[in-house]
Amino acid sequence: MDQFTIQKPWDMHVHLRDGEMLKTVAPITARYFARALVMPNLTPPIRTNDDVSRYQQEILAASGPGSGFKPLMTFKILPDTDPHSIAELAQMKDVVAGKAYPKGLTHNAEDGIEDYFALRDVFAAMEKHNLVLCLHGEMPGTHIRGRDRERAFLRTLCFLARTFPNLRIVLEHITTVEAVETVLRLPDTVAATVTAHHLLLTHDDVGGDRMCPNHYCKPVAKDPADRDALIQAAISGCPKFFFGSDSAPHPREGKTRLYDCCAGIFTAPVALPLLVEIFERHHALDRLESFVYDFAVQFYHPRGPATGFPPKLRFVKDQWTVPEEIGGIVPFYAGQELSWRVEEVK
Ligand code: DOR
Numbered sequence: 001m002d003q004f005t006i007q008k009p010w011d012m013h014v015h016l017r018d019g020e021m022l023k024t025v026a027p028i029t030a031r032y033f034a035r036a037l038v039m040p041n042l043t044p045p046i047r048t049n050d051d052v053s054r055y056q057q058e059i060l061a062a063s064g065p066g067s068g069f070k071p072l073m074t075f076k077i078l079p080d081t082d083p084h085s086i087a088e089l090a091q092m093k094d095v096v097a098g099k100a101y102p103k104g105l106t107h108n109a110e111d112g113i114e115d116y117f118a119l120r121d122v123f124a125a126m127e128k129h130n131l132v133l134c135l136h137g138e139m140p141g142t143h144i145r146g147r148d149r150e151r152a153f154l155r156t157l158c159f160l161a162r163t164f165p166n167l168r169i170v171l172e173h174i175t176t177v178e179a180v181e182t183v184l185r186l187p188d189t190v191a192a193t194v195t196a197h198h199l200l201l202t203h204d205d206v207g208g209d210r211m212c213p214n215h216y217c218k219p220v221a222k223d224p225a226d227r228d229a230l231i232q233a234a235i236s237g238c239p240k241f242f243f244g245s246d247s248a249p250h251p252r253e254g255k256t257r258l259y260d261c262c263a264g265i266f267t268a269p270v271a272l273p274l275l276v277e278i279f280e281r282h283h284a285l286d287r288l289e290s291f292v293y294d295f296a297v298q299f300y301h302p303r304g305p306a307t308g309f310p311p312k313l314r315f316v317k318d319q320w321t322v323p324e325e326i327g328g329i330v331p332f333y334a335g336q337e338l339s340w341r342v343e344e345v346k
Pocket residue numbers: 015041106107136216217218219248249263264265
């Protein structure tokens with residue numbers, strides 16, 4: 001097969017940033033995705049109705065009014081989030097989820113959560129108002145390190161799923177065999193996003209024989225067995241696993257600092273062609289559309305009537321070279337050849 005068409009995908013986890021960087025990256029996501037769940041970890045964070053409205057307008061302006069791109073909005077859950085603010089947030093049509101970051105463990109998470117139990121009233125309100133809880137699955141605290149942070153967080157995930165049986169929870173950007181197994185074991189209220197880069201990288205690609213800051217993200221890519229478990233989950237046709245790019249652009253300077261290198265990989269320009277290559281290699285191209293579209297729609301079922309014909313995207317087998325830099329950001333696979341090109345279907 002050297003050409004095929006699918007529903008224009010949804011990216012259920014993306015960082016679009018703000019200001020000049022938003023203007024650079026939003027049109028790229030809008031070109032490849034009909035909808036995307038936009039992360040709220042700006043400075044200051046997106047946490048109120050006003051923040052969400054303002055940010056949504058900025059995104060729409062930056063993505064180009066003719067693009068048809070529709071952002072799905074999130075708010076950041078902070079240690080002092082007022083449970084009473086949840087009802088008001090839930091009234092906004094395009095607000096679908098709240099995101100909880102573990103304190104200090106990733107970009108702009110210094111204001112994150114240390115004690116998840118202390119937020120039980122916020123989670124109860126989200127359950128009541130049918131909002132999705134998105135979780136960065138690493139456990140904060142000085143007594144845990146490395147891979148154990150994710151193992152420890154899975155216990156918190158199980159606790160939350162048990163305590164709030166009607167709360168839809170997404171474990172974001174999973175990286176381990178244990179995360180796949182735990183999500184499979186939990187009820188259907190619990191799902192996970194899988195990135196393209198975690199289907200390709202292992203820890204050695206980040207800091208093995210050579211150090212590669214452009215492969216550094218949180219959670220860090222793990223072992224080959226973990227990567228293979230993620231591939232099996234993505235191609236399995238199980239609706240608990242859907243695509244979230246975690247495309248996380250940083251300026252070149254931030255990625256090349258000797259200390260405190262920024263975590264995040266800018267994958268928006270290449271994620272879909274890479275996914276096609278991976279699914280093709282595993283004889284699973286027939287499952288790609290469910291992974292990048294159907295399962296996200298089924299899990300999130302955002303409100304509002306569908307308007308017009310849903311847009312489609314065509315993939316054409318045709319080599320191209322990924323640019324070395326886009327607006328001061330080095331994309332994933334910079335300078336490398338990819339074998340599939342993406343075309344809008346008019
Ligand atoms: O690698 C990451 N980058 N992981 C995150 O959780 C945040 C993101 C960012 O915002 O740069």
